[in-house]
Amino acid sequence: MRQDLRSFVEEYGKRYPGELVRVTEPVDLRFDLQAIALELERRRRFPILLFENVVGHDIPVICNVMASRRAFAAALGVEEAQMHSEYSRRLTEYIKPVVVQDPPFRHTIMKGDRVDLSRLPIPTYFPGDGGPYITAGMIVAKHPDTGGETEGYHRCQVKGRDRIGISLHSRRRMFEYQRLAEARGRNLEAAIVLGLHPLIGMGSLAYPPPEISKFQVVGGLFREPLQIAPCETIDLMVPAWGEIVIEGEILAGVREKEGPFGEFTGYFSRRSTEHVLMVRAICMRERPWYQSINSGRAPDHILPLGVLREVEIRNAVSRVIPNVKAVHVPTSGCAAFTAFVSIKQTRPGEAKHAIPIVFGVDHYLKLVVIVDDDVDVFDESEVLWALATRVQADRDLVVISGSLGAILDPSATEQGLTAKIGIDAARPFGQSFPEKLLMSPEKLVWAREVVDRIGG
Numbered sequence: 001m002r003q004d005l006r007s008f009v010e011e012y013g014k015r016y017p018g019e020l021v022r023v024t025e026p027v028d029l030r031f032d033l034q035a036i037a038l039e040l041e042r043r044r045r046f047p048i049l050l051f052e053n054v055v056g057h058d059i060p061v062i063c064n065v066m067a068s069r070r071a072f073a074a075a076l077g078v079e080e081a082q083m084h085s086e087y088s089r090r091l092t093e094y095i096k097p098v099v100v101q102d103p104p105f106r107h108t109i110m111k112g113d114r115v116d117l118s119r120l121p122i123p124t125y126f127p128g129d130g131g132p133y134i135t136a137g138m139i140v141a142k143h144p145d146t147g148g149e150t151e152g153y154h155r156c157q158v159k160g161r162d163r164i165g166i167s168l169h170s171r172r173r174m175f176e177y178q179r180l181a182e183a184r185g186r187n188l189e190a191a192i193v194l195g196l197h198p199l200i201g202m203g204s205l206a207y208p209p210p211e212i213s214k215f216q217v218v219g220g221l222f223r224e225p226l227q228i229a230p231c232e233t234i235d236l237m238v239p240a241w242g243e244i245v246i247e248g249e250i251l252a253g254v255r256e257k258e259g260p261f262g263e264f265t266g267y268f269s270r271r272s273t274e275h276v277l278m279v280r281a282i283c284m285r286e287r288p289w290y291q292s293i294n295s296g297r298a299p300d301h302i303l304p305l306g307v308l309r310e311v312e313i314r315n316a317v318s319r320v321i322p323n324v325k326a327v328h329v330p331t332s333g334c335a336a337f338t339a340f341v342s343i344k345q346t347r348p349g350e351a352k353h354a355i356p357i358v359f360g361v362d363h364y365l366k367l368v369v370i371v372d373d374d375v376d377v378f379d380e381s382e383v384l385w386a387l388a389t390r391v392q393a394d395r396d397l398v399v400i401s402g403s404l405g406a407i408l409d410p411s412a413t414e415q416g417l418t419a420k421i422g423i424d425a426a427r428p429f430g431q432s433f434p435e436k437l438l439m440s441p442e443k444l445v446w447a448r449e450v451v452d453r454i455g456g
């Protein structure tokens with residue numbers, strides 16, 4: 001399988017004409033890309049956008065690559081209806097990466113005095129942002145002791161030709177690897193890779209066991225080893241088919257103001273771990289594409305983690321509760337804080353038991369609602385109906401105080417301490433409960449035909 005972004009985009013455009021839009025109109029890097037994505041979103045349109053005419057640059061910018069569930073399904077090579085089950089299954093089929101030599105990103109290498117981030121078309125997204133941000137940067141680093149690789153997206157504020165402010169606020173592997181390196185007085189070598197096949201992003205967000213590297217997860221998604229290649233100036237392997245690779249190190253013992261940035265919460269955020277990355281080299285393919293991810297609550301930004309949470313929750317809950325019907329991590333909860341899970345109850349207490357399992361999957365989750373399998377979790381009004389008619393607060397709530405949460409959640413403390421609430425909105429198991437209103441399916445088909453005829 002081709003592991004580069006271009007092949008994916010080309011095939012996607014062929015399969016879904018109209019879902020790849022080439023923009024030849026001149027666009028400015030200050031706000032134009034985000035404004036266009038916002039207008040398309042208002043029209044419920046989420047095509048991949050290739051901006052070919054960026055003022056002041058000859059490198060095109062691609063964005064919205066992971067802005068729809070359809071794109072996730074296409075990356076996995078399945079129909080949208082199979083996306084969840086395929087993603088969850090492949091997430092745990094780890095395959096080790098393979099090293100290839102002469103990756104395309106070695107075509108142009110800028111080192112030392114030649115390093116200059118302003119040569120890249122790095123956008124500023126919202127008027128309130130602290131400056132230009134690299135948003136689709138896949139940061140790769142190694143565990144200081146075991147050498148196992150991790151990769152994840154982390155916002156990068158450009159502060160000078162070779163200086164970047166970086167926020168590791170999700171406080172997962174990268175945060176821990178940097179903490180370990182710093183405790184030994186060492187900088188953490190890191191690479192920022194831009195322009196990747198969506199499966200590399202989808203694997204980077206996963207929660208594998210500690211001994212499994214994220215590259216192994218990506219291999220499982222590809223169903224073949226991820227091809228990786230050595231960097232030029234640091235001792236690190238990165239995905240071989242990246243368009244642009246920025247090599248550097250996260251400095252030990254240095255913290256510097258970073259932000260504000262229009263975050264996934266829908267707010268400008270000043271909260272940051274305030275790390276600093278010094279750039280040693282910029283490497284790129286011949287005529288590279290620069291990948292951008294729109295910021296704020298744009299689906300490009302929040303959908304990847306929302307869908308990942310859905311499949312990780314499904315996998316975790318299914319280990320204990322056999323009949324999980326569906327999981328939805330809605331964008332109304334920033335695709336991060338809220339989860340709706342429907343189950344078919346077979347034993348008393350299952351709905352309550354599912355709540356802490358869901359919280360255990362991801363520390364950002366803070367509102368979990370468990371419903372019966374007759375409720376469509378993708379229809380938020382149905383979930384609210386279940387809350388209204390099946391919940392008794394003194395019986396069905398689970399509250400956990402002072403738990404690990406998201407630093408960027410403005411209602412949490414500066415350190416990200418948060419309370420969590422779980423709601424058992426399932427009918428009491430084994431007790432009589434009124435029947436949900438249902439119309440016979442045949443009558444509904446008949447009614448559809450009649451309404452079509454009478455022009456309703």
Ligand SMILES: Cc1cc2nc3c(=O)[nH]c(=O)nc-3n(C[C@H](O)[C@H](O)[C@H](O)COP(=O)(O)O)c2cc1C
Pocket residue numbers: 135150151152153154155156167168169170171172173174175204205206293300301302304305
């Ligand atoms: C588009 C996007 C942007 C993200 N931005 C950040 C960020 O700025 N800082 C951060 O710590 N996590 C961010 N995340 C979440 C991390 O990328 C994610 O939790 C990742 O798995 C962490 O990798 P790690 O385990 O190597 O730390 C972002 C995720 C996405 C999808």
